[in-house]
Amino acid sequence: MSICVPQGIISLDNILPDEPLLMMGAGPVPIPAKVAAANGIVINHLGDTMAQIIEQVKVMSRYVFQTEKGLILGVAGPGSAAMEMAVANLVRPGDNVLSICNGFFSSRLAEMAERLQANVTKVVIDERQAASAEAVEQHIIRTQPNVLTIVQGETSNTVHNAELEQICRVAKKHNCMVIVDAVCTLSTMELAMDDWGIDAVITGGQKGLSCIPGVSLVGFSEKAWNFIESRTDQLRHWCLDAKLGHQFWYKKSYHYTAPVSGILAIHEALRLVCTETLPVRFARHERCSKALQAAIEGMGLDLYVEQLARLNSVVGIRLPQDIIGKEVLRTMSNRYRVEISGSFGPNIIRIGQMGEQCRTHNLFRTIHALGSAFIDLGYKLDLPTGMAALESTLDNMR
Ligand SMILES: Cc1ncc(COP(=O)(O)O)c(C=O)c1O
Incomplete structure (x- = not known):
């Protein structure tokens, strides 16, 4: 045999984190x-x-x-x-x-x-x-x-x-x-x-x-x-x-x-x-996505697309000047164990609202991670107001 056994391969246990990251990007999403x-x-x-x-x-x-x-x-x-x-x-x-x-x-x-x-x-x-x-x-x-x-x-x-x-x-x-x-x-x-x-x-x-x-x-x-x-x-x-x-x-x-x-x-x-059932599932997605959108705006960030053409399944957030998307993603992932997505062109980051992502506990963790990452990167925003908007929108759409 001319090809040697590869050296230095480590097991998945040593590669994957002990606790899976919360997958809140544009897919793949968490599975039940x-x-x-x-x-x-x-x-x-x-x-x-x-x-x-x-x-x-x-x-x-x-x-x-x-x-x-x-x-x-x-x-x-x-x-x-x-x-x-x-x-x-x-x-x-x-x-x-x-x-x-x-x-x-x-x-x-x-x-x-x-x-x-x-x-x-x-x-x-x-x-x-x-x-x-x-x-x-x-x-x-x-x-x-x-x-x-x-x-x-x-x-x-x-x-x-x-x-x-x-x-x-x-x-x-x-x-x-x-x-x-x-x-x-x-x-x-x-x-x-x-x-x-x-x-x-x-x-x-x-x-x-x-x-x-x-x-x-x-x-x-x-x-x-x-x-x-x-x-x-x-x-x-x-x-x-x-x-x-x-x-x-x-x-x-x-x-x-x-x-x-x-x-x-x-x-x-x-x-x-x-x-x-589809009607219940559609309502869950709409409620969670709308609450997420309200929270993002509540903390002082801008959504990328106006309401009439805005997708609920994946929400785009416009990046403020001087904030680099990759750094937000890295901070959210490393410090807060939440994964979201970057972009395929526009200067945005994206949060998914599909299937298991649309659970209220996942929203609170994601909004906390998003706001905290911006603050850690030196950007001023109002995380408590974002959290409050999340909670009140969820309550109003109950
Ligand atoms: C709208 C849409 N179409 C097609 C695809 C392609 O799917 P896949 O990456 O599984 O090939 C994607 C994946 O992100 C998508 O979001």
């Missing part, structure tokens, strides 16, 4: 104990037990996606793989695609369509603004797209496309299929796949669902599935070919070895959503 336990189990991916679990995952996903007849597929891969599965199966080379680009992730959908050699028109929305249904309709009329891609919540700059429902309806009116990236929003706020006429909904595990990263879900409408089935050209992606995925998800047969532990974890995450 049931999800963590399920993620530690390995079973036969083609046996009867797995088949029963898959059936339940599909039933529960239909509730979470709000679709009666939509076809649910799991994807062994990150949210980006689910994005790519939706795009690769609904977009053919040469197709017209209209991509609403609010930022980093929605632009990724456009790039995926470009890589498939589609004719992509990008509508770049001004920073901190949401897309307007009226403007999107004009672009649809002008470019006659087969497919429109859009994000519900643009995690990168914390913008919410609040007119998503109207945009989907407008696209449907013009016979254009709609792909919605709901990676950070699914189960945190309303999204009605059937009712709004969405053809593909994409989600990842590690955000709204409070599950692990690396296992994702896609929902296709009946129209989208008919389109996929009628395609006679060979898809360029093998793993992400939805017709091949269908073998495993609907025919109990082999496509690739399914990520069984991750699917078990998704099962538990979905079960917890169903137990809580």
Whole structure:
């Protein structure tokens, strides 16, 4: 053997902190104990037990996606793989695609369509603004797209496309299929796949669902599935070919070895959503996020996006002059054991409000850590007023 045994490798016990940090960034988010336990189990991916679990995952996903007849597929891969599965199966080379680009992730959908050699028109929305249904309709009329891609919540700059429902309806009116990236929003706020006429909904595990990263879900409408089935050209992606995925998800047969532990974890995450119910979950997210926002403003910091276009699932905080985001993050992490996120461009830091992050005890700890970190870095702010705003908003929205 010419390659020697590596030296100096230390165990995870010596790398990871004794007490896990509180994950309050833009994902991954903390996972409930049931999800963590399920993620530690390995079973036969083609046996009867797995088949029963898959059936339940599909039933529960239909509730979470709000679709009666939509076809649910799991994807062994990150949210980006689910994005790519939706795009690769609904977009053919040469197709017209209209991509609403609010930022980093929605632009990724456009790039995926470009890589498939589609004719992509990008509508770049001004920073901190949401897309307007009226403007999107004009672009649809002008470019006659087969497919429109859009994000519900643009995690990168914390913008919410609040007119998503109207945009989907407008696209449907013009016979254009709609792909919605709901990676950070699914189960945190309303999204009605059937009712709004969405053809593909994409989600990842590690955000709204409070599950692990690396296992994702896609929902296709009946129209989208008919389109996929009628395609006679060979898809360029093998793993992400939805017709091949269908073998495993609907025919109990082999496509690739399914990520069984991750699917078990998704099962538990979905079960917890169903137990809580969507209306109760949406209200919990709204209450916690609004309280967090009030606390941030209460202590004297500015939110990045105005109310009308502001995402609740991930909250952006504008950094004051002379304050370096990385230092805030490092101080929060090292001294207060709370992790939040930096940015993909704008001068902001971001706090997530997805799944388990939306618990009042986590909010108090996060606001304390945020305010204290700024004070430690020499910035004057009013932490007690922020704390009081957190408490009173939680009380008022009880
Ligand atoms: C809105 C949105 N879309 C897509 C993705 C990509 O997900 P992943 O990083 O799991 O590939 C993310 C991840 O942050 C996201 O927030």
